[in-house]
Amino acid sequence: MLSWRRGICKGRGIARVDGEIACEADILIAIPEILEQFTPKKPA
Numbered sequence: 001m002l003s004w005r006r007g008i009c010k011g012r013g014i015a016r017v018d019g020e021i022a023c024e025a026d027i028l029i030a031i032p033e034i035l036e037q038f039t040p041k042k043p044a
Contacts, residue, residue, distance in 0.1 A: 007034030 002010045008030050015023040 006038045007031040007036075 002012055004010075008028065011027040011029070013023075013025045013027065014021060
């Protein structure tokens with residue numbers, strides 16, 4: 001995990017085989033239940 005803020009998590013994963021990089025991924029995950037708390041509400 002690189003950062004966690006307001007329901008959004010940024011991460012990076014690296015898989016190695018015999019010491020060599022086999023796969024890399026940059027990941028962005030949003031948690032709607034937490035993110036919703038920081039979304040401006042529409043006026044009624």
